[in-house]
Amino acid sequence: MDLLHNLYTGFAIALTWQNLLFCTAGVVFGQMIGVLPGIGAPTAIALLLPLTFSINPTSAIIMFAGIYYGVAYGGTITSVLINVPGESSSVMTCIDGYAMAQKGRAGAALSIAAIGSFIAGTISIVLLMSFAPMLARFALRFGPAEYFGLAVMAFSLLTVFGGGSPFKIILSTIAGILISTVGMDGVSGMPRFTFGIPHLLGGIDFIIVICGIFGLAEVFNSIEEPEGGVLIRDKLKLSDVFLTWQEWVDSRWAIVRAGAIGFLIGLVPAGGITTASFLAYIVEKKVSKHPETFGTGDIAGVAAPESANNAASISGFAPLLALGVPGSATTAVMLAGFMMWGIRPGPLLFTNNPDLVWGLIASMYIGNVILLLINIFLIPLFVIMLRIPYSIMMGFIIIFASIGAFSVNNSMFDVWMMLGFGLLGYAMKKLHYPVVPLILAMVLGRLVENSLRQALILSAGSFDIFYSRPITALFLTIALLAYCSPLIRMALKKAGYGKADMKLESL
């Protein structure tokens, strides 16, 4: 009954005209961002974050959540119509989505993506509603040692899910934590890595880093390597979006399976919506009676990744809201937002800020309905956006990033620092150093250090606390296994197990 009462309260909040407006703005903006290659959800939220200082936090988080799952919907359009994923989470959709478009079924591909996203998203919201409060109650047992273990586990799982060289992921993570240590030490008040620059005494604000790495760096990278593609224009009549009965039969269980996979992957710190869509596609191909049709325009190959990425984008809020630990770059940026508004996500959020939590959850139902309608009836309008030249868009991204960085302390020093982080992000992306671990580590860096120090104060300086408490020990064991996973995979391969093509170069 509590659940229904909370949901009722949530709808009362989400259905106020302001929140409805922010939710609609968020999903429409998210859909637009998803359509545009070269700009993603973290970038969009990072650029808008400094502008929400004066907005009610509930309205702001409803809008940001709308952007996040709106992006998961919008990325499909370019995948299907020009074979270029608007988002990394839509990479798998290109395979069968574009093949369907070439066969004249672009409308059906876009339609099943929207319907699948809606159904899987709704499944995920229902599960999130039940699971997140349970997780929050469980997390009430967490002390500093558990939080330290949890953060370390989140970092380590990036090496499993992140792809690419694990050592580059570790270097990126360490760089992120190191950036978070700049400024006055929270306990002793001693300046660290400030080099006599007074602007650095207060630390480096994550908004500056995020605006540089996600805003400016994306511009430099996109302008250098524009993503091309041939737009399929003549297959988008409203009548085309309706599915045949056979198409529905072929995809309905794929949606349910992908929804479950997406929900579970979203719960895992560092799981992410891209991993969910990859996994859902692979599983669907494995369970299919006709795996040979995958890659040639099988509708289940569109339904599965799109359903999974939407489900994961919603369940990704569970660790953020209940534990205060983000699982992806987007939720890390949102955590930065929570901190900026003076709200501390975690187990107490459900009791201290029920309006925010339940308003957000209720808004997800509304946002998903809006997105379903948009994606079925307004696709041609979003296709027009594909014709906006990047030379026009990039100027606006730079302006938002610059004003975002400036607004943190009203200081030009921060704008120059943002430019520096933009160049760092540009070089990192070119050299295949992932930027997500850096952002995640930077946002969680203070939590890691404070938890570590508090835990050791509690244990009078003894490190026993990290293996004598079962939950901490479990988190740290998972972390250790995750960090060793590349070596374990190599050893298994040498021993003749597994088919993974693991080479020394991949380290």
Next chain:
Amino acid sequence: MWYANIIAAVAFFLLGIATVLFAWLDLPYTADFSPGPGFLPLWLGIGMTLSAVPVIVVGLRKADRSGAFFKPETVRSVKVLMLVVAVFLLLPVFGFSAGLALITGGGMRLMGNHGWGFCAAIVVVTAVCIHYLFGQWLSIPLPEGLIGW
């Protein structure tokens, strides 16, 4: 790209060593019953140094050394960078609203070869939008330049 990868890994290696030295020499390692301000930076420095070693070794052993960091297309990024730096330097003269608006016109001219008239129109509209959206509506105290705005 191979060369750039090695340089980046060596830079991380050196940054790690510098962090260790700074933490070791300038920051206390311990405090009462807890690690001091130098504890985490020291271990982060050690971790960074050790993690950079395999990247350097693998890079040096790599047979495929094709690809370059600076490609012909990199000129486009450099042009945008120069535009951004020039605009940032000129902000005290033009002010934030008009100054940042120059980025849109400059970018369109440099990257898109749009006409001068169209670019100028976009600059004016953008400057007005920045002024009213950020300066007035969101009350961000955007610095004014010598010529106002």
